[in-house]
Amino acid sequence: MKITLIGTGYVGLVSGTCFADFGHDVTCFDKDHGKIESLEKGIIPIYEPGLEQLVAQNRERGRLRFTTDLAEALEGSEAIFIAVGTPSRRGDGHADLTFVYEATRELAPMLKKPVVVVTKSTVPVGTGDEIARILKEEGAPEGTSVASNPEFMREGAAIADFKHPDRILIGAEDERARDVLKEIYRPLFLNRAPMLFTSRRTAELTKYAANAFLATKISFINEMADLCEAVGADVQDVARGIGLDNRIGPKFLHAGPGFGGSCFPKDTLALLRTAEEAGVVNRIVTSVVEVNETRKNAMVDRVAKALGGSVEGKRVAVLGLTFKPNTDDMRDAPSIPLVKALVEQGAQVAAFDPVGMDEARKLLPDGVHYGDSAVEIVKDADALVIVTEWDEFRALDLARIKDSMRGNALIDLRNIYETQEAERAGLAYYPVGR
Template sequence: MIGCGYVGLVAASCFAELGQNVICIDKDQTKIDLLKKGIAPISEPYLIELIEKNTKKNRLQFSSSFTPHIASSDLIFIAVGTFDPDQKERTDLTAIHTVIAEIAPHLTNHQVVINKSTAPIGTSRTLHNMIKKIAPNIQCSIASNPEFLRQGQAVADFMHPDRVVIGVESEHAQKKLELLYQPLESKGVPLLITDLESAEIIKYAANAFLATKISFINELSMLCEALNVDIRTVSSGIGLDRRIGKDFLNPGPGYGGSCLPKDIQTLIETAEQHNVSSHILKSVMTVNAAQQTRMIEKINLAFAGNLSDKKIAILGLTFKSGTDDMRHSPALVILPALIAGGAQLSAYDPQGMYAAKQILPKEMLYREDVYDAIAETDAIVLMTEWKIFTEINLAQAKKSMRGNIFIDLRNLYQKDKMQALGFDYYCI
């Protein structure tokens, strides 16, 4: 497994748990040293337990060197990042191409190279052509095996997936991967065997559809507010339809993370390259950006347009609960706008504060717990749906505030109950 990031480390640990002998390789020696000490570089439930268990059983190892591990492996997974830190909605294939250039000289006959990184349609075939050019005498196979892991639930998603998608161009690769995933297939997990390009587009189409559901419910929430209708009731009503499903129908400040924004943009660019329209996908992005602007306006409205010297507690910074990932978090758009308006922000997030400190304005203050963040503030803005924020002693919180405004951007609370406690409550 090449890459000890989010996808690679979870996949390597879970394959080891399924009984495989896995060597996880990463060029970052610091990361490898931490993993050898049993310290995970990412926050994910149950991951560290799998690492510790399978390291002790010698089924999981870590290294910063390709040799001799590449030549001695049957399956070689590529799970390196494609997130461009400079152009955050672009896919960067530099890391994948670098890996191919470095491993190709060490490949042997009958190995299977599997791309698990999210990459544009046609990438797997391009990688195979690169290998043929570098090592023309080696007969190896290529495959695409996209991941469908949700941050905060990645281990559970890997061990109990809705499906496993395998894109291949040879019977040899198909048999190898079917054998690898046999423990999951024996439990009833469907294996979808397809060609390389279909596997690649399935990944993009899935993420694009999920983002579409989010933008749909957020846009519908605007109409519900205008009509004085509870969007939560509407969401429940349509989500009970099995053709639609209830997931990804919770209104909020917009989607974020490293996947949905990048994958939608890549799908749009792919469509444009082939002279195909992508009106729906472009609208999804437009609605998402507009939703973040709308949240800024909602907060301003609660203060009658005057944020100057207002002290606001920010509960949650990451783009969703269960992760420390700040990439494309709505907080990156909303909070700088509040600071620019003169607000003083004190924030608490169970996992995201270290990352937030690196990228949010220096004026941000960070607190050790929820109640420290809330104390002596004029308002609370709930940004992320962490479970801990549903367990706040609201009477205690209100008593410690100097104001009474509560702006719930995740609709975690009920309006009548909040008003009964004396809060001036705003939600979506």
């Protein structure tokens, strides 16, 4: 099937590449000439394990193309996926749908036959209705359908998630849209991936509800971590104790510095704005957002406490800057408020991340020193803070780390070490919720 992806950001590029790997004929469109030129040279603008190889394979086989010419991208297409950004709108936190509606207005008059226009971007309830209205207003052929097909990919594991999904959610109002999307995802029938058909509005809301629920689990276990510290319990054992209950499950029950990334922060805010506009009070999600913001901002207090109450004049080494491992995504990363607060309070900060430092330089304060390894940045440090649990940080030579440091505080915000292990190396160990 001929498919067009509008937008070559994270969602558009991964989705388009995976569709091509299914055997479809895929063209990815983007207005950013620099990005398209890079993609045609095999340079991938994001870090996602396995993506560079998959793009190269499908380009070589002629199934994946990139262009800045929208008319060319739409030629012969049967399904058009809109996968542009929907960032939080300044001032009110609602999803900014400017790019979604711009794309719709531009593609509508170029269509030569009825197609299925699919929102892959995360969009608020009712967006599909507005897209349908715009298509009609701008002269799209009679019979053009609009569907919602939210993505449920984890950064760092996106290809596996796309090819082996927990479910495929399709929100459509007509049989033709359902049939086209069923054909697009037919290769996944072999994996027996559940395909759930709903109304368009239900699909749009389900995406937000899923992310809000996962965010709720994170904020919940972080509050339990604080309680564990106060009463002398171990949050990791608590998480395991409740996670073994199959009604709860173990995922997203890892205490830490709070959630970040491109989805949870903006999607919880957008869900709250939707509820507000509908006149519905959503107390749980409101609390989740408040708990998370408070937690991220409080991480500097943990560092200060480990250093005797103040970070002023101290040298602090920060390991891990991205919001999670296996991505270069710095959006709403917990490292940002932590590093900013450390600098504002007079600390000297040295940082290292395996792939995220280029993005970090755009967001973190001037004066932060970036090193090429954990060993380099801990030299003469008073404290080492682990913020992101990259695999390469899980087996550090702690004795060597201690010998390089001026002080001995290890603040482990991800609980990747054991207290006895750190103490044997001569480090004062400060975990979360233990």
